[in-house]
Amino acid sequence: xxxEELLEKIQNFHAKICVVGLGQVGLPTALIYAKQGYKVYGYxxxxxxxxxxxxxxxxxxxxxxVKLISETIENNQFEPNTSLMECVEKSDVIIVCVATxxxxxxxxxxxxKSASISLSELNxxxxxxxxxxxxxxxxxxxxxxxxxSKNISLGNDFWAAYAPERLSPSLALSEIQxxxxxxxxxxxxxxxxxxxLYQNMVHSEIxxxxxxxxELSKLVENSYRDVNIAFAxxxxxxxxxYQIDFAELFxxxxxxxxxxxxxxxxGVGGPCLPKDPYLLLNPTNGEKIESKLITxxxxxxxxxxxxxxxxxxxxxxxxxxxxxNSTILILGVAYKGNVSDxxxxxxxxxxxxxxxxxxxxxxxxxxxxxxxxxxxxxNLDDEIIKKFDVLIIAVDHEExxxxxxxxxxxxxxxxxxxxxxxxxxxxxIESLDMIYIxxxxxxxxxxxx
Ligand code: SAJ
Numbered sequence: 001x002x003x004e005e006l007l008e009k010i011q012n013f014h015a016k017i018c019v020v021g022l023g024q025v026g027l028p029t030a031l032i033y034a035k036q037g038y039k040v041y042g043y044x045x046x047x048x049x050x051x052x053x054x055x056x057x058x059x060x061x062x063x064x065x066v067k068l069i070s071e072t073i074e075n076n077q078f079e080p081n082t083s084l085m086e087c088v089e090k091s092d093v094i095i096v097c098v099a100t101x102x103x104x105x106x107x108x109x110x111x112x113k114s115a116s117i118s119l120s121e122l123n124x125x126x127x128x129x130x131x132x133x134x135x136x137x138x139x140x141x142x143x144x145x146x147x148x149s150k151n152i153s154l155g156n157d158f159w160a161a162y163a164p165e166r167l168s169p170s171l172a173l174s175e176i177q178x179x180x181x182x183x184x185x186x187x188x189x190x191x192x193x194x195x196x197l198y199q200n201m202v203h204s205e206i207x208x209x210x211x212x213x214x215e216l217s218k219l220v221e222n223s224y225r226d227v228n229i230a231f232a233x234x235x236x237x238x239x240x241x242y243q244i245d246f247a248e249l250f251x252x253x254x255x256x257x258x259x260x261x262x263x264x265x266x267g268v269g270g271p272c273l274p275k276d277p278y279l280l281l282n283p284t285n286g287e288k289i290e291s292k293l294i295t296x297x298x299x300x301x302x303x304x305x306x307x308x309x310x311x312x313x314x315x316x317x318x319x320x321x322x323x324x325n326s327t328i329l330i331l332g333v334a335y336k337g338n339v340s341d342x343x344x345x346x347x348x349x350x351x352x353x354x355x356x357x358x359x360x361x362x363x364x365x366x367x368x369x370x371x372x373x374x375x376x377x378x379n380l381d382d383e384i385i386k387k388f389d390v391l392i393i394a395v396d397h398e399e400x401x402x403x404x405x406x407x408x409x410x411x412x413x414x415x416x417x418x419x420x421x422x423x424x425x426x427x428x429i430e431s432l433d434m435i436y437i438x439x440x441x442x443x444x445x446x447x448x449x
Pocket of ligand 1: 165166167168169222225229262263264269270272273335336
């Protein structure tokens with residue numbers, strides 16, 4: 001197919017799209033393109049994902065996703081398929097959304113490499129290939145393109161662009177259409193093709209630039225957030241020293257028009273923020289870039305789960321109890337509210353640290369079966385609540401916000417509530433004769449004042 005024919009097909013919604021990798025980015029992307037009227041083939045290396053989708057089930061929690069899977073499969077717009085060859089052969093556009101994790105602090109591009117090799121073995125002539133995965137700078141031009149253009153020439157035989165995903169899990173289906181997008185390319189025609197595709201999905205601005213700027217923009221956005229959360233976390237520790245409440249400071253400081261203090265919490269989890277700063281500092285050419293601020297911020301955020309267990313120790317000691325043999329219930333093992341994803345979840349470290357200190361740790365999370373070695377409880381009735389010394393709210397799932405705190409009055413002795421996500425009002429909890437602790441609010445020291 002010629003460039004002109006492909007452009008017309010994309011503009012008229014006649015192009016067929018293959019999405020490679022149906023995770024938290026690929027699946028919403030596939031479904032929204034299908035909803036917009038494109039025929040979309042979905043491929044994943046994991047057959048169980050395809051099986052689940054074929055049964056109209058979602059492999060993960062996401063607002064509105066099950067309904068959209070059913071609708072798009074039923075009207076024949078979306079077709080999950082276990083054969084990459086078949087999906088690619090039938091498609092005009094291939095969108096790659098595979099994971100690019102880290103091992104320790106080193107980027108691991110093995111999934112991207114094997115997807116690129118598989119694509120290079122298929123006929124990409126006349127097609128547009130788009131990479132959405134977060135990647136170290138230089139990866140699109142110096143790693144992906146050399147692999148996939150083995151026998152064909154970019155800009156003549158086929159086209160390719162880098163379009164970093166920007167969707168936030170739990171808001172994916174709405175954000176994907178509202179958030180501006182960035183298209184990075186190495187030849188102008190690829191940029192035009194990719195822009196016309198995203199224009200048919202995104203009701204917002206589309207920036208077109210070179211691939212390196214696009215790669216960096218994605219990594220800088222997530223590093224910005226990580227560094228700002230680290231600042232908030234550090235300020236919360238300072239608040240504890242001054243015995244003031246971070247939440248009050250947060251509200252007051254953010255009334256300034258040029259201040260955007262982030263929220264302190266139990267640490268930073270998820271598939272993106274704990275990893276992207278390392279992608280930013282490890283470009284594909286092997287150079288190691290130094291950044292004291294970014295590296296230190298990662299360390300601050302990584303230490304927060306241990307701070308939570310220190311807060312628990314202090315609270316128990318203030319009650320004349322030791323951490324050893326105490327029973328602790330953690331609400332939430334997902335990495336953040338309203339998602340089922342547990343990657344890099346702060347709860348994992350909190351659980352392990354408390355278990356090492358010989359506490360009995362239980363978890364309750366209606367969105368995931370993961371327990372990180374703790375014991376799972378399936379509801380929060382009075383009989384169960386009774387046996388706990390401490391309750392830690394580690395995640396702000398909507399369901400947890402609806403809990404009536406008087407439920408915890410049946411806990412042993414004076415209930416200790418460690419609300420790392422500020423889902424309850426501290427004064428209300430204290431008025432119920434419970435101890436309220438949070439990051440940046442050490443109820444013990446407040447009590448002893
Ligand atoms: N967190 C805090 N304090 C805050 C905000 C978040 O402690 O003020 C914690 C959360 O609890 C969670 C972690 O940070 O553990 C990450 O949560 P998040 O909502 O900031 O980010 P993600 O990883 O769910 O999604 C991010 C988003 N990036 C930005 O907001 C810049 C999303 O838009 C990206 O598409 C996504 O990363 C990604 O896939 O890269």
